[in-house]
Amino acid sequence: xxxxxxxxxxxxxxxxxxxNIPLIVKRIAxxxxxxxxxxxxxxxxxxxxxxxxxxxxxxxxxQSYDLDSLFTSYSTLASTCISRDFIQxxxxxxxxxxxxxxxxxxxxxxxxxxxxxxxxxxxxxxLPTATLMSYVxxxxxxxxxxxxxxREEIVAHSH
Numbered sequence: 001x002x003x004x005x006x007x008x009x010x011x012x013x014x015x016x017x018x019x020n021i022p023l024i025v026k027r028i029a030x031x032x033x034x035x036x037x038x039x040x041x042x043x044x045x046x047x048x049x050x051x052x053x054x055x056x057x058x059x060x061x062x063q064s065y066d067l068d069s070l071f072t073s074y075s076t077l078a079s080t081c082i083s084r085d086f087i088q089x090x091x092x093x094x095x096x097x098x099x100x101x102x103x104x105x106x107x108x109x110x111x112x113x114x115x116x117x118x119x120x121x122x123x124x125x126x127l128p129t130a131t132l133m134s135y136v137x138x139x140x141x142x143x144x145x146x147x148x149x150x151r152e153e154i155v156a157h158s159h
Contacts, residue, residue, distance in 0.1 A: 002034070002035050002036040003035050003036060004035065004036045004037050004038075004039070005031050005035040005036070005037050005038040005039070006037070006038065006039040006040075006041065007027065007028065007031060007038050007039070007040050007041070008040075008041040008042075008043070009024055009040065009041070009042050009043065009133075010043045011043040011044055011045055011046045011047070011048070011049070012046055014042060014043065014044075014045045014046065014129060014133075015045050015046045015047075016045055016073040016074075016076070016077050018077050018080055018081050021081050021133075021136060024133065024136075025136060025137060025140050025142060028040055028137060028142055028144050029140070029142045032142060032143060032144065037144065038144055039144070040130075040133070040144045041130075042126060042129045042130045042133050043125075043126060043129070044121070044124075044125025044126050044129055045073075045125075045129060048070065048124065048125045048129075049121055049125055051070055052070070052101075052120050052121050052124045052125055053112075053117075053121070055067060055070075055105070055120070055124075056105065056108065056112035056116070056117060056120050057112050059105045059108045059112065060108050060109075060110055060111055060112040065105075067098070067101065067102065067105075067124075070124060071094065071097075071098050071124075071128075074094055074128050074132060075091065075094065077132065078090050078091070078094070078132055078135070081132075081136050081139070082132070082135045082136055082139050083138075083139035085139070086135045086138055086139060087135075089135070090131065090132065090135045093128075093131050094128055094131070094132075097123045097124065097127055097128045097131070098124075100119060100123040101119075101120050101123045101124045104116050104119045104120050104123070105120060
């Protein structure tokens with residue numbers, strides 16, 4: 001009897017070098033052969049949450065910040081691990097996430113917390129990562145279950 005499996009890939013396994021992406025694809029493919037699913041959950045790449053937190057805090061203090069390098073990192077990684085058939089579709093979605101982050105940052109006034117913080121962290125971290133991995137898996141013809149809540153229901157808790 002097949003079982004439903006949920007696999008979570010944390011930020012320490014996912015980074016912008018892409019070193020562990022073949023391992024992630026292999027693990028998901030193995031679960032796909034044995035089990036129902038899998039449901040795959042991806043954290044933001046290593047260091048991204050801290051970078052986004054610093055960006056949000058800088059915006060709250062009316063200081064400069066660098067959003068370009070973060071989203072360029074996603075683009076660069078995508079160009080090395082997503083097939084040409086899917087790269088433009090991914091880039092369009094990445095652009096949507098970037099616009100979400102930019103629009104949210106513009107609304108920050110003195111404090112980076114609550115729903116603004118949640119939207120910046122997820123739209124700049126987990127959501128682009130899950131989308132990137134979705135296209136990586138499609139490029140390798142590996143199916144999996146992707147569940148995303150509506151964006152307005154995402155909550156990020158402070159540590």
